[in-house]
Amino acid sequence: MLSICIPIYNFNLKPLVNSLHEQGKTLGIPVEILLADDASNNYYKKINNTLDNLEHVKYLQLNRNIGRAKIRNYLADKAVYQYLLFMDCDSMTPDEKYLERYIPYCSGSIIVCGGRTHYPTHGDDFFRLRWRYGTSREEKTALQRKKNPNNSFMTNNFLISKDLFKRFWLNESITGYGHEDTYFGYQLKKAGVGIVHIDNPLIHAGLEASDVFLGKTKEAIGNLLKIYELTGYEREFASMVSLLQTYRKIERWRLTFFMRLIFNIFHNLMEKNLLGSNPKMWVLDLYKLGYICKSPHRRNK
Numbered sequence: 001m002l003s004i005c006i007p008i009y010n011f012n013l014k015p016l017v018n019s020l021h022e023q024g025k026t027l028g029i030p031v032e033i034l035l036a037d038d039a040s041n042n043y044y045k046k047i048n049n050t051l052d053n054l055e056h057v058k059y060l061q062l063n064r065n066i067g068r069a070k071i072r073n074y075l076a077d078k079a080v081y082q083y084l085l086f087m088d089c090d091s092m093t094p095d096e097k098y099l100e101r102y103i104p105y106c107s108g109s110i111i112v113c114g115g116r117t118h119y120p121t122h123g124d125d126f127f128r129l130r131w132r133y134g135t136s137r138e139e140k141t142a143l144q145r146k147k148n149p150n151n152s153f154m155t156n157n158f159l160i161s162k163d164l165f166k167r168f169w170l171n172e173s174i175t176g177y178g179h180e181d182t183y184f185g186y187q188l189k190k191a192g193v194g195i196v197h198i199d200n201p202l203i204h205a206g207l208e209a210s211d212v213f214l215g216k217t218k219e220a221i222g223n224l225l226k227i228y229e230l231t232g233y234e235r236e237f238a239s240m241v242s243l244l245q246t247y248r249k250i251e252r253w254r255l256t257f258f259m260r261l262i263f264n265i266f267h268n269l270m271e272k273n274l275l276g277s278n279p280k281m282w283v284l285d286l287y288k289l290g291y292i293c294k295s296p297h298r299r300n301k
Contacts, residue, residue: 001029001106002161003079004087004291008037008072011089011206013048019092021054029106032098036075069170069180072155076165078090088156090206101200101210102159110198111193112159113152115140122207129210129279136281138204145197151240153195157202163194174227178220179241183227200273204294210275217284219254221292227298243285247292256293263290 006013017033024031033054039046039062052059056116060078062071076084083106085099093099093115104114116138122131138154145152154168156294168187174180208216221243228244229235238244250256270287273279 001081002027002031002083002085002103003081004031004033004085004099005032005072005075005079006035006087006089007068007075008035008040008048008089009042009065010040010043012044013089016087016089016092017051017054017057021057023093023096024056026096027099027103029103030081031056032080032261034060034075034078034233036060036062036071036078038062038067038071053218058163065169067172067175068155069174070172073169073172076162079162082162083159085159085161086155086157088203088204088206090204091156091202092205094201098200098202101198105196105198109161109164109195110159111161111164111188112196112198113154114157114159114198114202115145116154116156117201118204118207121294125277126209128277129274129284130207130213132281133213133284134204134207134277139201142197142199147160148240149195149197150185150189152186152197153181155181155184156204157200167168167191171177171227171230171286173261175225176219176223177216178223179227180223181297182224182241183230183237186212186231186240189240190236210279214271214274217288218291221288221295225292225295243292246289250289250293259290259293262295263287266290 013035019034033056035048035051035058037048047062049059051057063223072086074168085102118131118134118139122128140152170180171183174183224241228237238248250259267287267290270283273283274287
């Protein structure tokens with residue numbers, strides 16, 4: 001009945017899979033755990049491939065990295081059961097009832113998002129930017145997410161019926177990091193498919209160092225611009241992303257050159273704050289806006 005699908009890239013999956021495996025035994029329904037390694041290094045392959053010894057766990061290993069969207073499609077294609085539970089590998093379950101809370105939704109054609117949470121502290125200052133962004137921007141209750149259900153979709157923790165997933169798939173032309181989930185939520189919205197939100201968050205346990213996260217943020221902006229072009233610069237898509245909403249206003253007000261100038265002058269100071277011990281989210285917002293304004297792409301007239 002339930003296929004748990006987890007793409008892996010350079011992360012120790014044993015704590016998560018062991019937790020899921022124990023929970024699956026108590027559900028009284030058929031459960032499989034599918035793991036697909038997206039060309040991790042040998043250190044993590046050696047750790048994770050032993051999980052194949054667990055009952056109802058299947059470890060699949062890819063020889064080359066195929067990306068965040070394609071590997072999820074690959075897992076869906078390999079899944080035996082009609083309900084797919086996708087989660088990121090750098091996650092931990094909050095308690096022993098995590099899987100149980102999804103079971104009542106395994107009926108009909110459905111998509112359900114459980115949300116994301118974080119540990120109370122970030123551990124080391126090197127991870128402070130990612131932790132602060134996560135706790136201030138990504139941690140939302142189901143009630144908060146329901147206000148804009150499709151805008152709030154994230155691939156880190158969602159249940160979907162296989163028939164619905166295969167109607168849309170994740171767009172495999174979107175490679176690299178970021179916003180494949182934004183586009184998927186947009187496709188569902190265009191098709192009139194609603195997303196159910198519940199309070200069943202996974203803990204984001206694998207925080208990146210601040211410099212790595214800042215690099216991924218820039219990569220995500222590049223992806224966002226590609227998707228924006230892919231939609232034909234649709235206003236409806238832009239309305240789902242606050243950065244694009246602000247960027248459209250900047251263009252209409254003919255302030256793009258000014259924002260590029262601000263970014264060129266102050267980006268070193270902004271990075272100093274973001275990589276320091278007290279990163280400010282308004283600085284990150286300004287940094288992202290300046291970066292998108294200086295990125296080469298077709299203008300939306």
